Amino acid sequence: GNSVTQMEGPVTLSEEAFLTINCTYTATGYPSLFWYVQYPGEGLQLLLKATKADDKGSNKGFEATYRKETTSFHLEKGSVQVSDSAVYFCALMGSNSGYALNFGKGTSLLVTP
Amino acid sequence: DAMVIQNPRYQVTQFGKPVTLSCSQTLNHNVMYWYQQKSSQAPKLLFHYYDKDFNNEADTPDNFQSRRPNTSFCFLDIRSPGLGDAAMYLCATSRVDIYEQYFGPGTRLTVT
Numbered sequence: 001g002n003s004v005t006q007m008e009g010p011v012t013l014s015e016e017a018f019l020t021i022n023c024t025y026t027a028t029g030y031p032s033l034f035w036y037v038q039y040p041g042e043g044l045q046l047l048l049k050a051t052k053a054d055d056k057g058s059n060k061g062f063e064a065t066y067r068k069e070t071t072s073f074h075l076e077k078g079s080v081q082v083s084d085s086a087v088y089f090c091a092l093m094g095s096n097s098g099y100a101l102n103f104g105k106g107t108s109l110l111v112t113p
Numbered sequence: 114d115a116m117v118i119q120n121p122r123y124q125v126t127q128f129g130k131p132v133t134l135s136c137s138q139t140l141n142h143n144v145m146y147w148y149q150q151k152s153s154q155a156p157k158l159l160f161h162y163y164d165k166d167f168n169n170e171a172d173t174p175d176n177f178q179s180r181r182p183n184t185s186f187c188f189l190d191i192r193s194p195g196l197g198d199a200a201m202y203l204c205a206t207s208r209v210d211i212y213e214q215y216f217g218p219g220t221r222l223t224v225t
Contacts, residue, residue, distance in 0.1 A: 032212045034212075034213075036216075042218055042219070043117075043119075043203055043216035043217050043218045043219045044156070044203065044205075044216040045216065046213055046214070046215070049212065049213065051212065089155060089156075093212050099144055099146070099161055099163070099207065099209075100158050100161075100170075101156075101158065101214060103155035103156050103157075104155060105154065105155050106153070106154075106155055
């Protein structure tokens with residue numbers, strides 16, 4: 001079946017540091033890949049997406065590239081801010097799994113001033 | 114702004130006492146979902162509606178039911194809540210032809 005594996009958190013970074021959160025997936029066919037962000041006490045917000053191999057999703061300074069050869073979709077940001085502190089979820093929607101999103105366990109990020 | 118609204122944001126119920134959580138949307142999306150998210154865990158899909166067609170995940174307990182009386186509203190009924198059902202319940206919507214799911218803020222359920 002489909003699954004997503006994310007790096008364990010929490011991740012603590014100083015403001016303006018470089019961020020990478022690793023995400024790898026297992027899926028049949030050609031899944032679509034997503035990063036969602038969850039701020040404390042809130043629901044999930046779509047951060048970025050990629051629907052086919054080599055696509056790069058980007059938003060608010062965050063980027064992730066769909067790498068089919070390594071089955072990865074790592075999230076990166078060149079310079080994090082305190083306001084980026086949140087939990088980040090990698091997710092996939094399989095091409096043959098209807099509408100279900102399979103989420104990773106989430107990675108908590110804390111950015112300190 | 115078009116959005117997904119969940120009421121209430123916080124719900125406290127007693128062990129075994131039925132509870133209903135509400136979700137409404139102004140996006141006019143075909144598909145509505147209910148997820149359960151326990152503390153520090155990933156959201157887990159319970160079921161979804163494609164228009165009026167109900168789709169239950171294989172491992173969703175019978176204790177959880179859902180109703181969608183019209184396009185805009187969807188309800189989650191927990192018939193006999195147990196302590197293990199305490200969680201954040203997230204409603205989401207999407208269009209059938211676009212993969213993005215839009216989430217509401219969630220309802221945090223406490224079972225005493």
